[in-house]
Amino acid sequence: MTGFSDxxxxxxxxGLPALYAAGVSPVDVTEAYLARIERLNPAINAxxxxxxxxxxxxxxxxxxxxxxxxxxxxxxxAPIAVKANIAVEGMAHTAGIKAYAxxxxxxxxxxxxxxxxxxxxxxxxxxxxxxxxxxxNDNPFLGRCENPHRAGFTPGGSSGGSAAAVAAGLCAxxxxxxxxxxxxxxxxxxxxxxxxxxxxxxxxxxxxxxSWTLDHVxxxxxxxxxxxxxxRACGVEEGxxxxxxxxxxxxxxxxxxxxxxxxxxxxxTLDILTAAGWRLKRLRIDDLDLGALRRAGLLISExxxxxxxxxxxxxxxxxxTPELRSLLAWGGRQTPxxxxxxxxxxxxxxxxxxxxxxxxxxxxxxxTPQRAFAFGAPIPASQADLTALGNVLGAPAFALxxxxxxxxxxSLQVIGMTDGPxxxxxxxLARALAPAAVPETxx
Amino acid sequence: MTGFSDxxxxxxxxGLPALYAAGVSPVDVTEAYLARIERLNPAINAxxxxxxxxxxxxxxxxxxxxxxxxxxxxxxxAPIAVKANIAVEGMAHTAGIKAYAxxxxxxxxxxxxxxxxxxxxxxxxxxxxxxxxxxxNDNPFLGRCENPHRAGFTPGGSSGGSAAAVAAGLCAxxxxxxxxxxxxxxxxxxxxxxxxxxxxxxxxxxxxxxSWTLDHVxxxxxxxxxxxxxxRACGVEEGxxxxxxxxxxxxxxxxxxxxxxxxxxxxxTLDILTAAGWRLKRLRIDDLDLGALRRAGLLISExxxxxxxxxxxxxxxxxxTPELRSLLAWGGRQTPxxxxxxxxxxxxxxxxxxxxxxxxxxxxxxxTPQRAFAFGAPIPASQADLTALGNVLGAPAFALxxxxxxxxxxSLQVIGMTDGPxxxxxxxLARALAPAAVPETxx
Numbered sequence: 001m002t003g004f005s006d007x008x009x010x011x012x013x014x015g016l017p018a019l020y021a022a023g024v025s026p027v028d029v030t031e032a033y034l035a036r037i038e039r040l041n042p043a044i045n046a047x048x049x050x051x052x053x054x055x056x057x058x059x060x061x062x063x064x065x066x067x068x069x070x071x072x073x074x075x076x077x078a079p080i081a082v083k084a085n086i087a088v089e090g091m092a093h094t095a096g097i098k099a100y101a102x103x104x105x106x107x108x109x110x111x112x113x114x115x116x117x118x119x120x121x122x123x124x125x126x127x128x129x130x131x132x133x134x135x136x137n138d139n140p141f142l143g144r145c146e147n148p149h150r151a152g153f154t155p156g157g158s159s160g161g162s163a164a165a166v167a168a169g170l171c172a173x174x175x176x177x178x179x180x181x182x183x184x185x186x187x188x189x190x191x192x193x194x195x196x197x198x199x200x201x202x203x204x205x206x207x208x209x210x211s212w213t214l215d216h217v218x219x220x221x222x223x224x225x226x227x228x229x230x231x232r233a234c235g236v237e238e239g240x241x242x243x244x245x246x247x248x249x250x251x252x253x254x255x256x257x258x259x260x261x262x263x264x265x266x267x268x269t270l271d272i273l274t275a276a277g278w279r280l281k282r283l284r285i286d287d288l289d290l291g292a293l294r295r296a297g298l299l300i301s302e303x304x305x306x307x308x309x310x311x312x313x314x315x316x317x318x319x320x321t322p323e324l325r326s327l328l329a330w331g332g333r334q335t336p337x338x339x340x341x342x343x344x345x346x347x348x349x350x351x352x353x354x355x356x357x358x359x360x361x362x363x364x365x366x367x368t369p370q371r372a373f374a375f376g377a378p379i380p381a382s383q384a385d386l387t388a389l390g391n392v393l394g395a396p397a398f399a400l401x402x403x404x405x406x407x408x409x410x411s412l413q414v415i416g417m418t419d420g421p422x423x424x425x426x427x428x429l430a431r432a433l434a435p436a437a438v439p440e441t442x443x
Numbered sequence: 444m445t446g447f448s449d450x451x452x453x454x455x456x457x458g459l460p461a462l463y464a465a466g467v468s469p470v471d472v473t474e475a476y477l478a479r480i481e482r483l484n485p486a487i488n489a490x491x492x493x494x495x496x497x498x499x500x501x502x503x504x505x506x507x508x509x510x511x512x513x514x515x516x517x518x519x520x521a522p523i524a525v526k527a528n529i530a531v532e533g534m535a536h537t538a539g540i541k542a543y544a545x546x547x548x549x550x551x552x553x554x555x556x557x558x559x560x561x562x563x564x565x566x567x568x569x570x571x572x573x574x575x576x577x578x579x580n581d582n583p584f585l586g587r588c589e590n591p592h593r594a595g596f597t598p599g600g601s602s603g604g605s606a607a608a609v610a611a612g613l614c615a616x617x618x619x620x621x622x623x624x625x626x627x628x629x630x631x632x633x634x635x636x637x638x639x640x641x642x643x644x645x646x647x648x649x650x651x652x653x654s655w656t657l658d659h660v661x662x663x664x665x666x667x668x669x670x671x672x673x674x675r676a677c678g679v680e681e682g683x684x685x686x687x688x689x690x691x692x693x694x695x696x697x698x699x700x701x702x703x704x705x706x707x708x709x710x711x712t713l714d715i716l717t718a719a720g721w722r723l724k725r726l727r728i729d730d731l732d733l734g735a736l737r738r739a740g741l742l743i744s745e746x747x748x749x750x751x752x753x754x755x756x757x758x759x760x761x762x763x764t765p766e767l768r769s770l771l772a773w774g775g776r777q778t779p780x781x782x783x784x785x786x787x788x789x790x791x792x793x794x795x796x797x798x799x800x801x802x803x804x805x806x807x808x809x810x811t812p813q814r815a816f817a818f819g820a821p822i823p824a825s826q827a828d829l830t831a832l833g834n835v836l837g838a839p840a841f842a843l844x845x846x847x848x849x850x851x852x853x854s855l856q857v858i859g860m861t862d863g864p865x866x867x868x869x870x871x872l873a874r875a876l877a878p879a880a881v882p883e884t885x886x
Binding site: 212213300303304306307310331332334335336337338339340341343344347 | 656743750753777778779781783784
């Protein structure tokens with residue numbers, strides 16, 4: 001995402017050291033974001049709790065370290081906000097659920113502690129879809145989060161506040177969580193980079209679980225570079241450099257229906273990549289049923305999420321919306337055989353995809369089959385069908401901004417296939433693809 | 444296992460080419476095993492269906508290949524029998540369940556096809572515990588399989604027929620399946636080598652599932668060499684040679700109670716290994732609850748096994764014993780939350796063990812906490828607690844004969860920790876440990 005006239009916002013994370021060298025201090029950076037939040041957040045409602053005092057203390061400490069030439073890491077001083085299901089010591093840890101309104105986190109989540117150890121400035125917590133189980137961020141407890149590109153439109157979810165905050169320049173980067181696409185989907189709708197590192201690469205300790213089978217912590221950023229830097233600070237390891245085999249382009253014909261603007265943009269992106277010399281192979285995966293996979297992931301989330309919230313559901317059922325209560329109850333009513341079949345479908349689909357994609361460096365798809373839609377409009381069932389592939393595989397996956405159509409962002413997904421738990425090749429692919437992802441006519 | 448006066452039985456698999464060179468033909472080898480089966484099987488009841496005509500045809504073809512100097516593999520001509528839950532074309536594929544009595548396999552299981560492609564002679568199918576869900580092999584449909592070491596004693600299970608057949612010299616090696624220990628447990632009770640390669644290393648296509656999450660195909664043999672050769676023929680890959688880090692000896696103090704003879708034998712084995720220069724480290728794994736792990740594995744098997752047998756259960760409930768029906772029904776009555784917690788416990792225990800054992804080449808334990816017991820005696824609940832670790836980890840694991848006490852076999856388990864899906868280090872460890880596993884006083 002470019003186009004911010006404020007050099008501090010334009011610098012993201014990776015550009016901050018150059019600003020520091022030019023005399024801007026980490027204190028200025030934090031003040032700039034706090035001022036933007038004050039000015040812009042009321043209309044967007046991405047930030048739900050702010051810690052200006054704490055942020056200022058951390059920014060001053062960072063300024064001191066840079067002045068002494070002893071930054072803790074390349075991200076020292078970067079202002080970061082985190083999704084409300086990630087524990088930040090002393091702040092409400094609600095996962096967007098009213099029942100947890102008074103639940104103040106006694107300690108930082110592991111990923112937040114790692115960010116602090118790297119010198120990051122934690123600004124506060126961000127809006128999200130209730131319990132991370134849904135993708136509109138139409139949250140009656142925290143209030144709707146608006147898409148910065150168009151008022152009255154969903155930012156997507158469940159990490160809608162994270163994507164919106166980054167898109168609006170309310171923080172340098174944001175953490176989100178991603179069970180079937182909850183980092184990449186709102187990144188697609190808000191036109192920012194969404195990065196879900198490999199399963200377990202960022203620890204989930206201190207994160208309210210939706211599904212311990214599928215949950216990932218991820219990063220929303222305005223550049224691939226920023227996302228990779230922050231993921232690294234959160235513990236994602238670099239892998240070894242390898243040759244770059246061809247990219248696989250998933251044949252979506254029988255898998256999912258794309259909105260015409262998304263289909264056109266994706267085709268143009270592929271044309272641009274081919275013209276630029278990329279080796280692209282169209283790939284069919286037999287007997288892959290994205291709808292069945294989505295229903296399996298949803299059932300697993302409803303059952304595992306139901307366990308996570310069991311106590312609160314019993315003590316304060318009214319602290320959950322009727323919609324969420326009904327989803328969790330539905331999961332609890334299924335037979336164990338049905339759940340076992342869901343886990344099996346995930347494992348077998350993963351094996352099938354890995355067998356088919358063995359020789360490829362990555363899989364390319366649009367991130368979402370459609371662009372953001374208005375609050376109140378019918379919710380497309382297939383929203384997360386393409387992102388969920390990344391969770392089933394447990395592989396690193398990026399959503400990359402790919403221009404706009406009628407003012408609403410488009411997005412390209414790349415899933416890295418050869419990194420294992422590391423990130424080297426996926427980041428390299430995303431970095432190389434990012435500029436090519438924007439079809440000329442949409443730039 | 445040594446002590447067979449018949450040179451053909453003593454040759455196992457690895458010794459056969461030397462016999463061929465000395466003028467013995469694969470036809471002689473097959474005839475020797477067929478004769479032993481005729482003489483010894485009635486008292487043991489390990490072999491449940493025999494294909495003498497097919498075996499003789501395959502043996503003649505093998506003889507022809509060796510005569511032409513063109514064997515298909517090092518195991519060409521080796522007579523092998525397989526557990527009754529593994530499909531052999533044209534033979535009854537029952538998984539030890541009466542309901543499947545008329546179920547003739549239309550094709551070989553993948554592992555059997557691989558063995559045939561390697562030139563193996565398939566003798567027939569072997570007794571097993573009904574549905575592979577249990578470890579006494581007291582099967583009312585196929586009849587009890589006896590422990591060759593003592594009449595009236597269980598050979599263990601569920602692959603009791605496989606272990607007994609190998610112990611009695613009714614075949615060169617046998618295939619079995621192992622969900623929580625079903626290859627290694629009867630190998631322990633029958634005093635043979637039991638080898639479960641890594642999860643998925645031998646394909647399970649054509650094998651009646653008990654649990655697709657935990658099922659492994661494995662090999663029973665009279666030497667580590669034979670087991671490794673046959674696993675290789677079934678598709679297990681060799682890995683890269685690596686340095687041998689120290690072995691971990693699992694501290695069993697709060698985990699399981701060992702029968703005194705097993706405890707004494709294990710201690711002597713460790714003493715012998717230490718004296719021989721092995722680097723052994725005693726290892727505590729905090730919060731590991733083998734009983735809870737066993738119950739989780741059992742629940743998963745009951746639910747997944749219930750799915751596998753759903754149709755037959757509906758059509759012919761009387762074709763299942765009341766015991767098996769009740770186990771499968773119990774699984775079906777649990778809440779999905781309980782099942783989700785079981786899968787979670789498996790995944791978390793695996794991570795915990797891997798974190799703790801990271802720097803070790805293998806884990807040593809006794810294979811079973813006790814020796815074989817009489818049919819009708821109370822069944823020790825902890826029988827499979829130590830073997831199940833290998834299934835939870837998905838790592839290659841061996842049961843190695845470790846002498847006898849009062850005529851009943853003892854066994855040492857080694858779980859390979861650094862092989863991934865391959866077998867190089869685990870086999871090297873097993874080969875090196877096998878002679879040392881037998882404490883002097885028991886030899």
